[in-house]
Amino acid sequence: MSTSLRASDSSAWDRVLMLHARVERDLTLALQSQHGIGLSEYRSLEHLAHSESSELRMQDLADKVGLGQSSITRLVGRLETAGFAFKDLCPSDKRGVYAVITDQGRERYQSARATYAEVLSSALNVFAADPELGATVQALRIPQS
Amino acid sequence: MSTSLRASDSSAWDRVLMLHARVERDLTLALQSQHGIGLSEYRSLEHLAHSESSELRMQDLADKVGLGQSSITRLVGRLETAGFAFKDLCPSDKRGVYAVITDQGRERYQSARATYAEVLSSALNVFAADPELGATVQALRIPQS
DNA sequence: AGTAGTTGCATGTACATGCAAGCACTTCAC
DNA sequence: GTGAAGTGCTTGCATGTACATGCAACTACT
Numbered sequence: 001m002s003t004s005l006r007a008s009d010s011s012a013w014d015r016v017l018m019l020h021a022r023v024e025r026d027l028t029l030a031l032q033s034q035h036g037i038g039l040s041e042y043r044s045l046e047h048l049a050h051s052e053s054s055e056l057r058m059q060d061l062a063d064k065v066g067l068g069q070s071s072i073t074r075l076v077g078r079l080e081t082a083g084f085a086f087k088d089l090c091p092s093d094k095r096g097v098y099a100v101i102t103d104q105g106r107e108r109y110q111s112a113r114a115t116y117a118e119v120l121s122s123a124l125n126v127f128a129a130d131p132e133l134g135a136t137v138q139a140l141r142i143p144q145s
Numbered sequence: 146m147s148t149s150l151r152a153s154d155s156s157a158w159d160r161v162l163m164l165h166a167r168v169e170r171d172l173t174l175a176l177q178s179q180h181g182i183g184l185s186e187y188r189s190l191e192h193l194a195h196s197e198s199s200e201l202r203m204q205d206l207a208d209k210v211g212l213g214q215s216s217i218t219r220l221v222g223r224l225e226t227a228g229f230a231f232k233d234l235c236p237s238d239k240r241g242v243y244a245v246i247t248d249q250g251r252e253r254y255q256s257a258r259a260t261y262a263e264v265l266s267s268a269l270n271v272f273a274a275d276p277e278l279g280a281t282v283q284a285l286r287i288p289q290s
Numbered sequence: 291a292g293t294a295g296t297t298g299c300a301t302g303t304a305c306a307t308g309c310a311a312g313c314a315c316t317t318c319a320c
Numbered sequence: 321g322t323g324a325a326g327t328g329c330t331t332g333c334a335t336g337t338a339c340a341t342g343c344a345a346c347t348a349c350t
Contacts, residue, residue: 009266012285013168020165021211023158040306058329066166071307073330078306095315095328121154139284140157185336203299216337218300240298240345297346308335317326 015136023123030119035112037082040065040075042116045084045109048101055088055100072099084108160281168268175264180257182227185210185220187261190229190254193246200233200245217244229253 028039037045047064048056056064062072076099079085084105090096101109128137173184182190192209193201201209207217221244224230229250235241246254273282 008286009269010262013265013269016161016165016285017211020161038306059327066162067306068308069329070309070331074306090328093316093328097329117155120158124154124158136285140161140281141153183336204297212336213338214299215301215339219336235298238298238346242299292350294349295347298344299342300344301340301342303340304338306335306337309333310331311333312331313329315327315329318324320322320324 012136015133019127019133019136022127023120026119026123027116030115031112034115035108037108037112040067040071041079041084042109042112044072044075044079044099045101045105046113048085048099049106049109054106055098057090058097058099061099079105157281160278164272164278164281167272168265171264171268172261175260176257179260180253182253182257185212185216186224186229187254187257189217189220189224189244190246190250191258193230193244194251194254198245199251200243202235203242203244206244224250 024039027042031037031039031042035042043065044061047061048054058072058076059069061076062069065072065075067075076085076087079099080087083102085099085101088098088100090098124137124141127133169184172187176182176184176187180187188210189206192206193199203217203221204214206221207214210217210220212220221230221232224244225232228247230244230246233243233245235243269282269286272278
């Protein structure tokens with residue numbers, strides 16, 4: 001694998017930026033208006049719902065969602081206020097905290113999941129038809145290892 | 146073009162999210178530490194520097210950078226404070242305002258541009274070597290129309 | 291001209307996020 | 321054991337962004 005500079009990197013990245021901004025915006029609007037949660041909340045619920053024992057350590061959740069530690073503290077706080085999760089002390093390490101999804105959180109995730117998939121697919125299909133972004137979208141859909 | 150749901154959309158998008166988050170983070174840190182500007186400032190200077198007459202209407206700049214109107218008002222305000230741009234009234238439409246890049250802004254952009262290109266290419270090369278993201282990065286580099 | 295509606299931008303407010311400092315607990319070296 | 325360094329999370333603060341609103345200027349129609 002070469003490590004050379006590529007002149008095309010910048011324009012390729014510009015296309016990613018445009019695609020990212022538009023899709024995230026669509027997802028945010030749909031989740032907020034139809035389910036009353038933001039994108040970070042949705043992704044947190046997703047990871048929690050799919051984790052073993054329905055719980056994750058705060059730092060692990062932060063890594064998965066792509067946020068910093070302090071953001072996760074506050075995000076889980078919001079989930080807690082909404083009744084979608086709660087915090088549990090880690091018995092083996094009393095510094096540690098588990099974020100645990102509740103049944104209510106799992107329900108909200110399940111209904112939001114359909115919206116998420118629909119909006120995402122619809123957005124990708126729209127941009128796949130855009131002459132500027134079409135090839136990028138097609139390329140992204142190539143299955144990975 | 147079909148509008149069918151694709152099961153692979155979600156995981157494909159997850160890879161885009163991971164790539165986006167990491168690259169933007171690297172770019173932000175590099176631009177902030179080496180040139181004292183944020184990513185939105187950099188991209189605004191880029192569009193202004195490449196525009197005819199070195200100026201853009203506020204709303205046009207907002208569209209190009211992918212921010213809302215009020216964000217651009219404040220962003221150009223920051224550029225103005227830093228001496229990188231100023232506002233000019235539009236003679237033909239007195240509601241309109243041009244954001245105009247200064248020589249100082251152009252200089253800052255030129256030096257930041259090298260950093261941006263280096264960090265971007267380096268980041269893409271790193272992730273191209275990642276078994277999880279490699280094919281996605283290669284796909285993005287496919288030249289478009 | 292007069293009026294109604296639209297457009298371009300600025301401002302008030304709310305909120306999510308990052309960074310740095312702090313706190314509680316754990317681990318390590320001695 | 322004891323003190324020092326490390327770890328996991330929280331909190332205070334600053335920043336950037338969006339949304340709602342307001343104001344001024346423009347446009348279309350009468």
